Amino acid sequence: DVKVTQSSRYLVKRTGEKVFLECVQDMDHENMFWYRQDPGLGLRLIYFSYDVKMKEKGDIPEGYSVSREKKERFSLILESASTNQTSMYLCASSFRGALGTDTQYFGPGTRLTVL
Amino acid sequence: DAKTTQPNSMESNEEEPVHLPCNHSTISGTDYIHWYRQLPSQGPEYVIHGLTSNVNNRMASLAIAEDRKSSTLILHRATLRDAAVYYCILRDFNQGGKLIFGQGTELSVKP
Numbered sequence: 700d701v702k703v704t705q706s707s708r709y710l711v712k713r714t715g716e717k718v719f720l721e722c723v724q725d726m727d728h729e730n731m732f733w734y735r736q737d738p739g740l741g742l743r744l745i746y747f748s749y750d751v752k753m754k755e756k757g758d759i760p761e762g763y764s765v766s767r768e769k770k771e772r773f774s775l776i777l778e779s780a781s782t783n784q785t786s787m788y789l790c791a792s793s794f795r796g797a798l799g800t801d802t803q804y805f806g807p808g809t810r811l812t813v814l
Numbered sequence: 815d816a817k818t819t820q821p822n823s824m825e826s827n828e829e830e831p832v833h834l835p836c837n838h839s840t841i842s843g844t845d846y847i848h849w850y851r852q853l854p855s856q857g858p859e860y861v862i863h864g865l866t867s868n869v870n871n872r873m874a875s876l877a878i879a880e881d882r883k884s885s886t887l888i889l890h891r892a893t894l895r896d897a898a899v900y901y902c903i904l905r906d907f908n909q910g911g912k913l914i915f916g917q918g919t920e921l922s923v924k925p
Contacts, residue, residue: 741915
C-alpha cells in the first residue's frame with residue numbers, strides 16, 4: 700500500500716514564526732502536491748512538484764514556499780506564519796503515469812493553528 | 815477544467831445501495847471522470863475513474879451516461895464506514911497535475 704506521511708497531525712504556531720510541514724511518500728512517486736482545505740472553500744492547490752528540485756506554483760502560492768531535495772520528501776514552508784494560514788494542510792503524491800488517470804494518494808493532513 | 819455539480823448531502827441506510835449523482839454538462843471529449851472521498855479527519859482517497867464505459871472495482875461502480883454529461887457513483891451496500899464527503903472531479907487526459915475539488919456530497923449512513 701502507498702503510504703504518505705505528514706510530520707504532524709496538529710501544530711500550533713505564533714504569528715511571524717517560520718513553519719515547516721514535511722511530507723514523505725514511500726512509493727517512488729514523481730509527483731507531489733500540497734493543498735490546503737478550508738470550510739466552504741474546499742481543497743486548493745498551493746504548490747506541486749514533478750521531480751526533484753522542481754516546483755510549480757498552484758492556485759494560492761502566496762506566503763508559501765516549497766523544497767524538494769529528495770524524491771520522497773516534499774516540504775511546505777510558511778516563511779512568516781499569519782493567522783489566515785490557519786488551515787488543514789494535505790500532502791499528496793502520484794506516479795507520472797498516463798496523464799489524466801494518475802491517482803493521487805493523500806496523507807492524513809496537518810491541522811495548523813496560527814495564533 | 816470543466817465544472818461538476820453534486821447535491822450537498824444525501825442520506826442512506828446501512829446495507830442499502832447508494833447512488834451519488836454528478837452533473838458535468840460541459841465535459842469535453844478528453845476529460846476523465848474521477849471520484850474521491852474524504853472520511854472524517856482523513857485525507858481524500860481515490861475511489862474510481864472512467865472515461866466512457868461503466869467501471870467496477872472493489873469499492874464501487876461508476877455509471878456514465880451515454881452523452882457523458884452526467885455520471886453516478888454506486889455503492890452497492892453502504893456501511894457506516896462509507897460516511898464521507900464524495901467528490902466528482904473531471905481531469906483532462908492531456909494534463910496531469912492538480913485535482914480540482916468542488917464542494918462534494920456529504921453522505922451520511924444510518925444504522
